[in-house]
Amino acid sequence: MNSQSIVLTLLLALCSPFAWAELAVVAHPDKKMISLDRAQLVNIYMGRYRQWPDGGAALPADLKDVKERFYRALVDKDLAEINSYWARLVFSGQVSPPVQLKSVTQVLEYVRRNQGALAFIDEADVPDDLKVVARLTEAAPQ
């Protein structure tokens, strides 16, 4: 992000208190209270280590509507870049991209069903039963 955008973002944030939106990464309800930092989140989502810090496979999932905002907030890349990243790796067969889900409902169902799953949703959509393992503060949409 260049300095110009930062200034713009700050200005927008000052103008509207509602510009501040948050994304939450949710996990299985049985998951013990674990908080993932940004690096851990990147490792898991970008296929480096598909494991939880306490062991156990991590199964990330992408929510189609929020995906763009999520990756912007997480690694500051757009979807084309993320897609090209995965396209480069898809033939090596070692790693695969996160599961692609279309709706919040699907996400919630997927997380509830899989012990090691994690997914990101809008803060507002977080149900009470799921654990929030990370919060991402995103800049106002461009």
Add this chain to the structure above:
Amino acid sequence: MISRLRPLRTRLALRSAALTLLAVALLGGASMIGALLINESRESAKQYQRLNELLDIIEQTVQVACFLDNRELATEVANGLLANRIVARVQILHGEGILVERGQASDRSASEPLERAVVSPFMPSEEVCRIVLTPNKDEIRNAVLEASLFTAAILTLQLLGIGVAVVLVLIKVVTRPIKILSHGIRRLAAEDGQKLDVLPGNEHDELGRLVSSVNGLIDRLMYALRSEREQRLQRELEERRYRSIFDNVEAGIFELDPAGRLVSANPAFRRMFGLNPKVNLDIRVVFLRDLTGDAQVQLDTALRCLQADSRPRHLDVKLESNNQIRWLSLLFNRFEQGRMQGVANDITERHLAANAAEEMAVTDALTGLGNRRGLSRRLQAAVRVYQSDPAYRCTLIMLDLDRFKQANDTFGHAVGDMVLQHVGELLTELVRKADYVARLGGDEFVVLLDGAVRRTDLEQIVSRFIKRVNQPFVVDGQTQVSVGASLGIAVLGEDAGTEEVLLHMADGAMYRAKQAGRNCYRFHQS
């Protein structure tokens, strides 16, 4: 070797081309070496830049490979890099370990490796690995060498081209015109004033100036030749003129060296001195003093004085040859370097004329005896002798004819003159050769006897004379004339010491003889 270099010495164009090429080759060599050095470092820098560019290209892939620890992807990248010849070795260092190492780097060609830290594609702050590229030094060298060889080849071709161009240009612009000019100069009839032609196109350049210089030189030479020829003709003319004067003049012209030797002499001189016209004075040694007869001493003195003070000297010499006496007048002038020039004139005629005039002045025209002036001169001489020698004597006899006036009146002047001539002859017959007879005028005669004469002898002489005079003689074959004579005698040294006194005394004695009855003689009586 020398003979092979000969064309360089004899061909201007080749020499110039060789020198030009040598200079260009030296400069080219120097610049080549410089270019090699610069090229190597530049090429090296260029290689590093290319390596950096390569790294830029593959960086993202390496980021991903390292991020994921993906050996396959890393190997692919490394192979891709090695496909570039300038890359000798690729190392991807992952933490402490080596993720991938491809290629080899020999020690010989080892060079500064290029190392770059690779960060996570998602977390710029996290370094995921390091990539190390070792460049291929040999490849760099080869590239440099190749480039340099190309430059050298171009340069060589350029040199050859320049050489050929220089030769051609020099031949066209310099050598051939010079050759044509030199040919023209060789064929030029400069002595006829012919001029060298300017080659077309060279009117205003150095060759044109050379041609005009040569023409100027010809002009000057021609002018000098002409004027010299004219001067020579003038000189020859003058010389002929003087030669003609020298040869044909009546005066003898000659030249002497300081020793008096004849150096040159004209025909007139040779005629005067009896020198053969064919004698070459350069070979034959002839001294003037040997030609001048009795005047040798005078001549030597005159020449010596002339050498001393350079004043012209004059000398009359008398020459006797073939019983002929000739008088020559010599005039000497000092010339240069001690040489002397002289002019000789034949003055015999003048001399004889002068002598004749002198003779005439002291001669009585009627009788051929001496006259009063002659007597006076003779007496003066006698007095001078007496003064230097008191023992000297001479006798003066003064004689006056008797009855001459009657004869003259009776028979006329013509007969009188004959009588006088007759008496003169008688007197001359009676005296010796050394004695002197003169007629003083009218019928008055004088006889001067040289030396001492005894009184008795004297009386005998005068008696005989009176007797002879008194003998009648026939004039014109018909007229008989008879005269007498009265004589007075005085002796120099006894009766008188001077001319006047002696004459006076003799006159007095004669007067007494006349008083005594004529036809007799009287001595002076003191």
